[in-house]
Amino acid sequence: MSTLNNPLRRTRAVLTVFLKEVRENLRDRRTLTSAFLTGPLLTPLMFVMLINFTINRELDKAEQPLKVPVIGAEYAPNLVDALKAGGVLPQPAIADPEAAVRNQEVDLALRIRADYPKAWRRGEPVQVELIYDSSQRDASTPVERVTKLIEGYARVQGAMRLVARGLSPATASPVVVAKRDQATAQSRAVLMFNILPYLFVLTLFIGGMYLAIDLTAGERERQSLEPLFANPVPRWKIFLGKLAAICAFSTASLVICLVGFGIVGRFVPAEKLGMELHLGPSFALHVLLLQLPMIVLLGSLQSMVAAFAKSYREAQTYVSLLMMLPILPSVALMVMPIKPQDWMYAVPLLGQHLGILDLVRGTGVSPLHLAWCLGGSALAAIVAAGVTMQLYRSERLAISG
Template sequence: MSAMLAVYWKEVRENLRDRRALLNALVTGPLLGPVLFITMMNIAVNRELAKADQPIAVPVIGAEAAPNLMRTLKASNIDVVAGLPDPEAAVRDQRADVVLRIAPDYTKAWNAGQPVQVEVIHDSSRRDAIPVVARVRAVLDAYAKREGAMRLIARGLSPSVAAPLQVADRDQASSQARAGLMFSFMPYFLVLTVFVGGMYLAIDLTAGERERQSLEPLFVNPVARWKILAGKLMAICTFSLVSLFLCVLAFSTAPWFIPIEKLGIMLDLGVGFAAHVLLLMLPLIVLLAALQSLVSAFARSYREAQTYLSVLMMVPILPSVLLSVIQVRAESWMYAVPLLGQNLAIVQLLRGDGVPAWQTALCLGGGFVAALVAILATAWMYRSERLAISG
């Protein structure tokens, strides 16, 4: 045990002196992702809220034919401006978000009680124009329903005659579940943080020492190889755990910067959430540390190990990417699959659904079994004398 701890403290102290590795493990890795994510969310949300509240200018062609409609638009904080000679080109060139075109026979058809046409010219591929188009459409729909009801009343009919089916929309999503949807990509950042947090240390403790020819003097000491490996893995896991803790701490500041009250959502990223996340991620910390050490052991230089681990980095983030684009109904067995189980459980925590004890046990059990297999494979690699030979 003393030999294992000696190796552990030696590697931790040496890594603390490496400013580049320390910067990547404890600053860039855990903080860059959350800061960028929160900043982009803050900018996007505030921009959308500003568009929803501020007046917008909409060019209207043929506005003189529909004075009542124009007054309704102005009452809804939509300023009517002069129409454009080529509205389609204006929308394509992004000189206008949306353009309304009143049909030439609008007045004649309206006076005859016939349906009239108003064209909404827009570009659905422009994400920044979607809120503007939605506001204009909402006003037009409300105006159409109101005027349709007035026509029925003028004919002695109840407006309900035109609406035989009333749809009652009962959304079962809680405010925290909606917040969970917004932050469903968080597991991606957490797994990536764990990987980056220990990657440089794993490379240095295996491929780096092999390149510097310092493994051979270490192996000739009368210490069991598994104790040397255990000390190195403990050091890697320590930096990964600290990196993960800093990442979770950075995400916990999200409610301070994102106007969740205006969005009508509730975001709980407090101590309970952080503790559960750290518990769920423990097997992945050990698993990734062992895999990084194993892959680095095949490399003969530090740069070659970086190349190998850059490819390996795609594996842990794959479940997060797939779950973000593919709707998967969670099954019991999925929680026992490393990476996948952690993704599902963390999303449940974000939604406020909680993670039952049996799901937590499956996540921990499946993860630690996979970690044990990776550790045994790495230990077998450490038994080879070729590991200490460079070149």
């Protein structure tokens, strides 16, 4: 009976601390707001609103008539007519188009040189100038649109010249590239929704952040850790109880976030871009599985960092700096677009990032990659929890000031 009682007593002590912390923090409005409202609910709403705004704005710019100042329109009336047929509205010439573009008065301007008619009659190549500023994000769509219209006009005129000389238009294209895009509508969604892994990890981080600070630095500042440590309960049990409470709040935060994305994700007009986005129950369960060891790892790291702080405010500063950690994989993959290797799935945060992108792409996470991801992150979580457990054994932790 005594051997059976020991595990039960250990579990009961951890459970007692867990229930105590959960019950107390459910009354804390700040903790509830950060764990269940700020991150999990506002993140999906803000994300969908931003995506909808971006997509609709770009599509409107691609479909609406485009006003472009044309310098020298009288030298190429046929080209101007072709632009009009493509939805471009030529505007009167401006004196200094370069300055107008730099000052963001216009997105782009078209200049047709005075020698255009003479070169055209001789059958020589002619040149037109598109003046734009590539540093302006609004300029990319109009520039691409006008460029395609001019190139299309050039191909038609080139084919007509060959026909006039008794030659086949195919003579000018001895090699034709046939593109066979293997991307599916769902796999293309990665191009636009590759920020989702970062949002999920950020939700986890915020969900447990205030609780981790309060249960360590907050109680230390309120001088309630010392009487808690005076109980005949091993420190590691107290830590595990507190860690379990942090993980519970983080998990609940992620679940709410996944449900939110599953609902509002239906309102993302991905089909307008030829994409498919599936954020249903299967996606949510797989994300939750991938993030399970990360929940423990982040909770342990937050507790560890908060243990070095002497006050709640100081702990907020330290933990806020730790918030930069989840963004590293996203930044690394954007700066260095490398092909994922098997070992990368074993790296905490990076493995979760790659796994979630596989889910968004529709290919799913292979058993090998899942094992690497869970194993690598679980090992890191055990190490972080062990280090934090050692900090809890220090008498200095219970002393404020």
